[in-house]
Amino acid sequence: MFLRKTAAPAQLTSQQAERIRRIRRSGAYILLAIATVVFLLPFLWMVTTSLKSDEANLAFPPQWLPDSFHWENYERGWFGSLPFNTFLLNTVLITALSMLGNLVSCVLPAYAFARMRARAAGLMFAALLATMMIPREITLVPKFILFSKLGWVDTYLPLVVPEFFGVALYIFLLRQFFTTIPQELIDAARIDGASELRILWRIMLPLSKPAIAAICLFSFVGNWNQYLESVIYIRTTEKFTLPLGLAMFTDQYATQYNQMMAVALVSMLPIVILFFVAQKTFIRGVTLTGIAGR
Amino acid sequence: MSTVLARREARRFHLFVSPWLIGFVLFTAGPIVAAVVISFMQWNLLRSPVWVGFANYERMFSDPEFWESLENTFQYGLGSVALGVTFTFLLALLLNQPLRFQGLFRTVMYMPSVVSGLATALLWLNILHPDYGLINKVLAAVGVQGPGWLASQEWAIPALVLMSVWGAGNTIVIYLAGLQGIPKTLYEAAEIDGAGWWRRFWSVTVPMMSPVIFFNVVTGFIAALQGYVLILVMTEGGPGNATMVLGLYIYRHAFVYFDMGYAAALSWAMFALIIAVTLIQFGLARRWVHYEFAR
Numbered sequence: 001m002f003l004r005k006t007a008a009p010a011q012l013t014s015q016q017a018e019r020i021r022r023i024r025r026s027g028a029y030i031l032l033a034i035a036t037v038v039f040l041l042p043f044l045w046m047v048t049t050s051l052k053s054d055e056a057n058l059a060f061p062p063q064w065l066p067d068s069f070h071w072e073n074y075e076r077g078w079f080g081s082l083p084f085n086t087f088l089l090n091t092v093l094i095t096a097l098s099m100l101g102n103l104v105s106c107v108l109p110a111y112a113f114a115r116m117r118a119r120a121a122g123l124m125f126a127a128l129l130a131t132m133m134i135p136r137e138i139t140l141v142p143k144f145i146l147f148s149k150l151g152w153v154d155t156y157l158p159l160v161v162p163e164f165f166g167v168a169l170y171i172f173l174l175r176q177f178f179t180t181i182p183q184e185l186i187d188a189a190r191i192d193g194a195s196e197l198r199i200l201w202r203i204m205l206p207l208s209k210p211a212i213a214a215i216c217l218f219s220f221v222g223n224w225n226q227y228l229e230s231v232i233y234i235r236t237t238e239k240f241t242l243p244l245g246l247a248m249f250t251d252q253y254a255t256q257y258n259q260m261m262a263v264a265l266v267s268m269l270p271i272v273i274l275f276f277v278a279q280k281t282f283i284r285g286v287t288l289t290g291i292a293g294r
Numbered sequence: 295m296s297t298v299l300a301r302r303e304a305r306r307f308h309l310f311v312s313p314w315l316i317g318f319v320l321f322t323a324g325p326i327v328a329a330v331v332i333s334f335m336q337w338n339l340l341r342s343p344v345w346v347g348f349a350n351y352e353r354m355f356s357d358p359e360f361w362e363s364l365e366n367t368f369q370y371g372l373g374s375v376a377l378g379v380t381f382t383f384l385l386a387l388l389l390n391q392p393l394r395f396q397g398l399f400r401t402v403m404y405m406p407s408v409v410s411g412l413a414t415a416l417l418w419l420n421i422l423h424p425d426y427g428l429i430n431k432v433l434a435a436v437g438v439q440g441p442g443w444l445a446s447q448e449w450a451i452p453a454l455v456l457m458s459v460w461g462a463g464n465t466i467v468i469y470l471a472g473l474q475g476i477p478k479t480l481y482e483a484a485e486i487d488g489a490g491w492w493r494r495f496w497s498v499t500v501p502m503m504s505p506v507i508f509f510n511v512v513t514g515f516i517a518a519l520q521g522y523v524l525i526l527v528m529t530e531g532g533p534g535n536a537t538m539v540l541g542l543y544i545y546r547h548a549f550v551y552f553d554m555g556y557a558a559a560l561s562w563a564m565f566a567l568i569i570a571v572t573l574i575q576f577g578l579a580r581r582w583v584h585y586e587f588a589r
Binding site for chain 1: 300304308313324325389402408416417418420558
């Protein structure tokens with residue numbers, strides 16, 4: 001921002017100002033290049049490790065680059081003794097259901113908090129915000145007890161069902177977004193006799209696409225990588241998710257870093273692709289929700 | 295508005311809010327009440343619970359491992375928030391410049407935070423290895439003997455802090471959103487007044503961003519105090535108890551020792567800690583956070 005609008009105090013000629021601007025811009029590129037290397041190096045390490053032979057993997061001191069490329073590590077890791085296809089399917093199922101649950105259960109309360117008046121509304125909103133502050137640990141134990149009494153342990157129900165009852169952070173995010181939509185639009189629709197659901201569906205949602213996209217992405221990433229609750233509730237290997245499968249992998253093949261990294265890379269691929277595609281919408285979504293103004 | 299309409303609107307409000315409200319009662323408020331009750335009991339889930347009064351809390355106060363974990367939690371929280379908030383802010387300033395490949399740079403910086411926590415853990419175990427880890431190899435190349443990182447009591451927490459900064463993509467995204475929200479006219483006005491780059495940074499960017507910085511400090515601290523999954527996978531609290539943070543200590547008592555009463559009591563200690571830290575931050579905020587619109 002302030003690079004483009006470099007100061008040009010009166011005593012500087014435009015030529016001098018241009019030179020300063022150029023120096024600053026190349027400085028920014030150099031810093032970004034260094035940061036990129038730092039942020040990407042670990043990924044390069046992952047990729048090279050995933051391509052090493054077993055011998056190179058165990059070699060001491062370890063080699064930084066593989067002497068030959070062992071693509072078969074991907075096959076061996078994925079189709080080895082652990083059923084990663086099953087883990088992938090389980091993860092897709094849980095993630096899809098949770099995303100659906102989040103969308104359905106966050107849109108309605110967000111609309112209500114943004115556009116409807118009721119006596120207890122303020123109090124409820126304060127409670128909503130407070131739940132964002134409560135450590136997970138506090139509810140972890142009673143929730144575990146609740147779900148084990150219900151006989152839900154070793155099923156996906158503890159992972160999926162709560163997702164259908166709203167996530168405070170997403171409701172808050174959407175609510176901020178809904179409040180930016182002009183009231184005149186809603187009033188006009190109401191005068192035309194549109195129901196609240198119709199207003200939500202035809203006016204609020206189309207105008208909130210970036211926010212919806214952001215929530216989809218948050219929800220996808222969160223559920224795809226969800227580890228803690230899966231570890232607590234899922235016991236049977238066939239029901240494991242990708243993060244759980246990876247964890248088991250390290251127990252069984254503590255020294256097979258090459259296969260481990262191969263599987264880790266494959267299992268994060270969908271998220272990276274999704275982010276590449278949704279990057280612009282994602283950042284815009286956060287901008288417009290008004291987090292900045294808080 | 296007539297009372298009939300108001301009542302109808304209120305009824306709709308309750309209907310629309312009900313998914314969250316039911317979930318709040320079932321999965322948040324209910325468990326919170328239960329957690330209070332359980333913290334006064336001794337219970338291993340197998341036998342029926344026994345009422346023990348304040349025994350769990352008394353045990354907590356005389357438990358040296360609890361105090362140790364509290365200290366570790368603070369060190370990790372302070373370190374990761376202080377380093378994270380400043381480093382990601384500078385990075386976001388850079389990423390906000392109208393440069394080429396902007397989208398690519400942003401994606402790269404965000405990537406680490408979408409990597410599964412577990413892959414991150416495995417990766418950093420390699421990077422931080424005392425002998426053949428990436429960091430110590432680079433240090434050795436310039437003639438510096440690197441520390442033992444996770445293998446050393448002294449360097450284990452700093453190593454985790456370093457790792458947390460690497461994965462702070464969400465913070466960067468929120469900073470970027472904030473930077474995009476600063477009205478351009480403020481910079482133009484400052485420029486007309488003859489303010490240089492540095493002056494504009496301190497007089498426009500920092501004050502305008504202070505609510506966002508504050509947001510990241512508060513949520514960053516909450517996340518740091520609660521976070522332990524990576525630590526669980528990477529060090530299991532070791533070496534010794536050097537990385538035993540409060541979250542991990544609670545997890546261990548609840549799901550390894552099945553000592554539910556003590557775990558619940560420890561949870562309340564964490565809640566108290568978070569509330570205290572958050573209130574202190576809100577108190578300090580009055581001195582440095584600038585709000586454009588007084589509420």
